[in-house]
Amino acid sequence: MQALYAQLLVGLINGSFYALLSLGLAVIFGMLNIINFAHGALYMMGAFCAYFLLSLLNIGYWPALIIAPIAVGIFGMILERTMLQWLSGLDHLYGLLLTFGMALIIQGVFQNYFGSSGLPYAIPDELKGGMNLGFMFLPIYRGWVVIFSLVVCIGTWYLIERTRLGANLRAATENPTLVRAFGINVPRMITLTYGLGVGLAALAGVLSAPINQVRPLMGADLIIVVFAVVVIGGMGSIMGSIITGFALGVIEGLTKYFYPEASNTVVFVLMVLVLLVKPSGLTGRAT
Amino acid sequence: MTALTDDTLPVTPRAMRDEMIVFAAMAALLAIVPLTGIYPFFVMQALCFALLACAFNLLIGYGGLLSFGHAMFLGTAGYITAHALKVWGLTPELGIVIGTAGAAALGVITGVVAIRRQGIYFSMITLALSQLLYFIYLQTPFTHGEDGIQGIPQGHLFGVFNLANPTVLYYVILVGFLGGFLLIYRTINSPFGEVLKAIRENEPRAISLGYKTDQYKLLAYILSGTLAGFAGSLKVFVAQNASLTDVHWSMSGEIVLMTLVGGLGTVFGPVVGAFVIIAMQQYLAGFGQWVTVIQGVIFVVCVLTFRRGVIGEIAHYFRRSL
Numbered sequence: 001m002q003a004l005y006a007q008l009l010v011g012l013i014n015g016s017f018y019a020l021l022s023l024g025l026a027v028i029f030g031m032l033n034i035i036n037f038a039h040g041a042l043y044m045m046g047a048f049c050a051y052f053l054l055s056l057l058n059i060g061y062w063p064a065l066i067i068a069p070i071a072v073g074i075f076g077m078i079l080e081r082t083m084l085q086w087l088s089g090l091d092h093l094y095g096l097l098l099t100f101g102m103a104l105i106i107q108g109v110f111q112n113y114f115g116s117s118g119l120p121y122a123i124p125d126e127l128k129g130g131m132n133l134g135f136m137f138l139p140i141y142r143g144w145v146v147i148f149s150l151v152v153c154i155g156t157w158y159l160i161e162r163t164r165l166g167a168n169l170r171a172a173t174e175n176p177t178l179v180r181a182f183g184i185n186v187p188r189m190i191t192l193t194y195g196l197g198v199g200l201a202a203l204a205g206v207l208s209a210p211i212n213q214v215r216p217l218m219g220a221d222l223i224i225v226v227f228a229v230v231v232i233g234g235m236g237s238i239m240g241s242i243i244t245g246f247a248l249g250v251i252e253g254l255t256k257y258f259y260p261e262a263s264n265t266v267v268f269v270l271m272v273l274v275l276l277v278k279p280s281g282l283t284g285r286a287t
Numbered sequence: 288m289t290a291l292t293d294d295t296l297p298v299t300p301r302a303m304r305d306e307m308i309v310f311a312a313m314a315a316l317l318a319i320v321p322l323t324g325i326y327p328f329f330v331m332q333a334l335c336f337a338l339l340a341c342a343f344n345l346l347i348g349y350g351g352l353l354s355f356g357h358a359m360f361l362g363t364a365g366y367i368t369a370h371a372l373k374v375w376g377l378t379p380e381l382g383i384v385i386g387t388a389g390a391a392a393l394g395v396i397t398g399v400v401a402i403r404r405q406g407i408y409f410s411m412i413t414l415a416l417s418q419l420l421y422f423i424y425l426q427t428p429f430t431h432g433e434d435g436i437q438g439i440p441q442g443h444l445f446g447v448f449n450l451a452n453p454t455v456l457y458y459v460i461l462v463g464f465l466g467g468f469l470l471i472y473r474t475i476n477s478p479f480g481e482v483l484k485a486i487r488e489n490e491p492r493a494i495s496l497g498y499k500t501d502q503y504k505l506l507a508y509i510l511s512g513t514l515a516g517f518a519g520s521l522k523v524f525v526a527q528n529a530s531l532t533d534v535h536w537s538m539s540g541e542i543v544l545m546t547l548v549g550g551l552g553t554v555f556g557p558v559v560g561a562f563v564i565i566a567m568q569q570y571l572a573g574f575g576q577w578v579t580v581i582q583g584v585i586f587v588v589c590v591l592t593f594r595r596g597v598i599g600e601i602a603h604y605f606r607r608s609l
Contacts, residue, residue, distance in 0.1 A: 035410075090594075096353070101586025224414055224418045228415040231408060271412070
């Protein structure tokens with residue numbers, strides 16, 4: 001039973017990353033009509049940012065949790081301003097190709113300087129150790145990742161679904177021309193939205209640094225799984241992406257316990273099943 | 288919404304004549320390669336990728352479907368052919384037939400799933416399906432995991448042509464490439480191809496005209512996958528191995544890149560793109576990971592400033608369809 005709970009916890013942690021990443025993808029897709037292939041590379045940059053802050057400037061985990069998403073978010077906004085904005089009006093597919101190219105560049109540069117092996121990042125002192133819950137041993141850091149991710153996800157949901165800013169954003173998603181007529185600066189909003197989505201990816205990167213080590217290709221395979229998550233959940237609903245992300249993480253964890261050979265593939269197999277039964281995704285609208 | 292290929296010109300008899308002239312020139316140039324002393328291995332490899340990119344282009348350029356998982360056909364056919372030659376000891380022609388048939392079967396299975404969604408979702412689904420296959424090949428014993436299948440015997444095609452001879456192999460690959468190319472050319476100029484273009488331009492209207500668009504898209508997908516598999520089977524004889532690299536997502540990305548550089552939706556673009564990218568990889572092989580960075584830069588530059596690609600720009604300049 002111990003092993004089952006441990007795998008469930010691993011599943012929840014992976015689910016947190018799926019949720020944070022697919023949430024960002026959904027927000028970006030809503031505003032920019034672009035599937036951000038560079039999301040995995042920016043997630044990796046978040047982790048590296050935390051690593052640099054610690055090793056070069058001796059700035060620890062807690063400030064990194066704020067600085068890294070902002071720094072990578074600004075980097076993302078520069079990408080949006082200099083490149084992505086020129087794609088508006090073109091077929092969606094060009095956005096995918098452009099961001100794929102950006103991902104290759106970012107990952108290639110990091111691989112040149114850091115190879116493919118992992119760099120260690122220590123768990124902060126406050127979150128070291130574990131708790132005995134009676135039925136299982138819970139490493140505190142892992143519990144923290146799950147709870148903090150959940151809080152961030154719900155916070156993002158609240159921001160988009162329940163605030164004035166979010167209302168403007170959703171309106172601009174539906175009809176940017178009309179929203180501009182109301183005097184709202186839609187291009188600036190698009191840039192900030194991209195920054196927000198990218199910041200969420202970088203935050204997930206910082207969270208994962210102490211668990212998964214910091215590697216240049218840490219986001220490359222992850223982003224493909226997240227694409228499958230997005231196909232399963234559909235991008236129509238923020239809450240939908242959050243729930244799908246966590247649920248798939250848990251299912252993956254269970255698979256690791258009951259049938260480890262399929263743990264790499266279970267998300268893709270589920271995607272196939274969902275497409276056969278409900279092609280528009282669990283929460284999505286038909287496209 | 289601007290379509291992928293902005294100004295496609297209708298294929299008039301004159302345009303057909305242009306294309307036939309270019310085709311004849313291309314075939315003649317390729318036929319004299321062994322006499323020029325150019326390293327034939329490089330050209331053979333490029334020809335396999337050119338056919339692969341043409342097959343991919345059939346789907347994106349004429350069907351509007353961007354597959355980000357075309358490496359799965361390349362790799363699957365490669366593994367099956369390699370296994371058939373090495374373990375079962377089959378003749379080359381049977382190996383190619385079985386490998387291509389395997390890719391066709393894969394096309395049917397994945398196509399039924401993938402064409403359920405359009406546009407961007409289609410790309411993500413094909414990418415995820417190819418990743419699923421990658422993990423399967425990583426774990427099944429017959430692929431030999433990380434090592435791949437190596438030292439594949441080349442044998443005698445039809446019992447006559449000794450494929451271990453580079454010149455003979457070169458002409459066999461060339462014939463395979465030209466055959467595949469003509470099949471694609473015939474397809475895009477057939478009534479079927481016209482319906483595909485109509486679906487690309489405006490799917491709801493095609494549906495309203497009574498076309499079962501899903502069937503057309505599925506057929507195009509299967510055809511594209513089968514030809515990509517054929518290219519994968521041919522490549523086994525050139526490289527004499529079949530490995531996980533051929534199924535990896537980065538390979539799918541390279542196929543997209545070749546077609547983009549040459550020109551999406553042009554007849555000859557993918558061929559040019561394949562030669563450009565393969566040549567680049569050869570000359571820059573010493574730069575390690577910078578090759579990936581350069582590929583990324585080419586992607587970015589192409590999408591931002593050079594969306595027509597090499598052949599697309601030439602065709603646009605001369606107001607011809609090529």
